[in-house]
Amino acid sequence: MAAPSSSNWVMETAHDVPHVLAVDDNLIDRKLVEKLLRNSSCKVTTAENGPRALELLGLTSGGQNSMNGRSKVNLVITDYCMPGMTGYELLKKIKESSVMKEVPVVIMSSENIPTRINKCLEEGAQMFILKPLKQSDVKKLTCQLMN
Amino acid sequence: MDVGQMQRQWIDYTKSLFLEGFLDGQFLQLQQLQDENNPDFVVEVVSLFFEDSERLLKDLTFAIDQNGVDFKKVDAHVHQLKGSSSSIGAQRVKNCCIAFRNFCEEQNTDACLRCLQQVKQEYCLVKNKLETLFRLEQQIVAAGGSIPTELSFSG
Numbered sequence: 001m002a003a004p005s006s007s008n009w010v011m012e013t014a015h016d017v018p019h020v021l022a023v024d025d026n027l028i029d030r031k032l033v034e035k036l037l038r039n040s041s042c043k044v045t046t047a048e049n050g051p052r053a054l055e056l057l058g059l060t061s062g063g064q065n066s067m068n069g070r071s072k073v074n075l076v077i078t079d080y081c082m083p084g085m086t087g088y089e090l091l092k093k094i095k096e097s098s099v100m101k102e103v104p105v106v107i108m109s110s111e112n113i114p115t116r117i118n119k120c121l122e123e124g125a126q127m128f129i130l131k132p133l134k135q136s137d138v139k140k141l142t143c144q145l146m147n
Numbered sequence: 148m149d150v151g152q153m154q155r156q157w158i159d160y161t162k163s164l165f166l167e168g169f170l171d172g173q174f175l176q177l178q179q180l181q182d183e184n185n186p187d188f189v190v191e192v193v194s195l196f197f198e199d200s201e202r203l204l205k206d207l208t209f210a211i212d213q214n215g216v217d218f219k220k221v222d223a224h225v226h227q228l229k230g231s232s233s234s235i236g237a238q239r240v241k242n243c244c245i246a247f248r249n250f251c252e253e254q255n256t257d258a259c260l261r262c263l264q265q266v267k268q269e270y271c272l273v274k275n276k277l278e279t280l281f282r283l284e285q286q287i288v289a290a291g292g293s294i295p296t297e298l299s300f301s302g
Contacts, residue, residue, distance in 0.1 A: 025227075026199075026227060026230050026231055026234070027195055027199055027231075028192060028195050028196050028199060028230075028231040028234050028235060029230060029231070029234050031191070031192055031195060032177075032180075032192065032234050035180050035185070035188065036180070039180065081226065083223070110229070110230055110233060131230070131233065131234065132173045132176075132233045132234045132236075133234075134173075134176050135176060135179065135180070
């Protein structure tokens, strides 16, 4: 995993259960990340693409934030390679928004490409994780976020 | 066969799948995620993998069959298959996909055709192996036993 050296990021949680939005176009990966996060005591919502994720985060113009008020998202974890909107583009949109820019965004990818990793970190990604995801990756992630 | 024998058979069979390279450590990750709350997790994820892969292989066959092969599309399908096979630990399928993607990049139709055949073969093999494994599990559970949670690789 790659993370900025001053990892001073904290996930605000409602009732101490982090709510994570997991974005991935691959069905198997969605199921896996969901289980891994649940095992780390997170509440999980999944989305299969960037536009749907933005909708759920309440960042689409005129769209209803289906999670507003009841369940604020504390962390977004997204795949990099997705058709249409990439994880990088989703990251940018989140960081550009006034409402959600403080929410940590983690990027996952099956490809270890330094320029890709740096690009994401520079755009404000908190962490870059290589796929396939393991329990230890997610535990490390949630531990850091809870401190 | 008593439960103990069935369990030993399951252990031996699982070990062989790792030794022969059909599965890698990621499959162990899946097994470790299975618990009392999710007793069928592995079967569920692997079943999703089977459905998803069959769809992708069909799409791949169609895409490669075209007169002007759209290598970008072919690569996109292979990328998906590589991702899901990697996530469940289907190592040989994943490795086929890696080679396949290289030939997509080279826009080498013949090599891609060969890769597709190989991927289909490896997929069939691992599907059979996993279905056999799941049948063994069902037998153990039906006989009142539990599926071993520890796979010690010594002896």
